[in-house]
Structures are given as structure tokens and as C-alpha cells.
Amino acid sequence: MTKNEPKKIYVTKEGFAKFQAKLLSLYELRREKMRDSEEDPDEIVLLNQNIDEIEKIIKFHEIISSPPKGEQNAVSLGATVTVETDGHTSDLTIVGSPEANPPLGRVSHESPVGRALLGKRVGEVATLSSNVSIKVLYKVKRITYSL
Numbered sequence: 001m002t003k004n005e006p007k008k009i010y011v012t013k014e015g016f017a018k019f020q021a022k023l024l025s026l027y028e029l030r031r032e033k034m035r036d037s038e039e040d041p042d043e044i045v046l047l048n049q050n051i052d053e054i055e056k057i058i059k060f061h062e063i064i065s066s067p068p069k070g071e072q073n074a075v076s077l078g079a080t081v082t083v084e085t086d087g088h089t090s091d092l093t094i095v096g097s098p099e100a101n102p103p104l105g106r107v108s109h110e111s112p113v114g115r116a117l118l119g120k121r122v123g124e125v126a127t128l129s130s131n132v133s134i135k136v137l138y139k140v141k142r143i144t145y146s147l
Helices: 013-035 041-059 112-117
Strands: 009-011 061-063 079-083 089-097 106-108 125-129 135-145
Touching: 009 013, 009 041, 013 041, 041 061, 061 079, 089 112, 106 112, 112 125, 112 135
Parallel strands: 009 061, 089 106
Antiparallel strands: 079 089, 079 135, 125 135
């Protein structure tokens, strides 16, 4: 990537289809609001910002794909990682920022947790430290790819 080249925006195939559908519905909503002379201009500005954001995702997207079989033993984009933290096990799927939803176990590859897990293999521990000397350890128990 050159200095002037925008960075890629990673999305799943399913997520890309959702963004395309959302963009079409936002275009339609904008057309409706533009016809209504009593529409609040601030709402139209907000709608245009949402459209711009999704257009950017679509323009600069790269679909997340599974790595080759020989490279699926390490965490990368698209991996679902079973981790153990403080005796509790959970599954985290590493996705691009637009699809991140931590409460649903979808963490961005750019988030602190995502960055800590990238490249880790089963049995390895990812350490997440905060500036108040709290450490969270994520032991990788399993890595799967299904996106």
C-alpha cells in the first residue's frame, strides 16, 4: 500500500452483501426524504454521512477468506478462536472493523484483543495489558475457519 492509497476495509462475504443491501435502502430513504419539503435538514446530513461511510466500505473492501490449509494453525482474519480467560471459555471471531460487535463475539483485527490474538497458535497465550497494570491473558484453545 502506498502512502496515498486508502487502506483496505476487510469484510466477510455475508457482511459485504448486507452493506450493499443497506446502501440501497439508504438511497431509497434519501430519495423519499428529499421529496418531503418539511424534512429536517440535519436528518438528511446524517443520512448522507451514513451513505458515505457505506460507500467507502464498498469501494475499498476486501473479502476475508480463509488462509490456505497449511496456514490455518495460526489466528488471522476470519478465524474463530476459542479462548480461555480466567477459567471461562469463549469464542471470538476476528473480523474487519465494520463488522465488529464484541458482545456477539465478533472482534476487530484492529482492536487490542484482535491484535493480541493475531498470529497466535493453539496453546499460546495472548496478553492484553492496560495502562493501569491490569493484565488479561487469553489462552488459545482452538482455531477454526468457516467464513
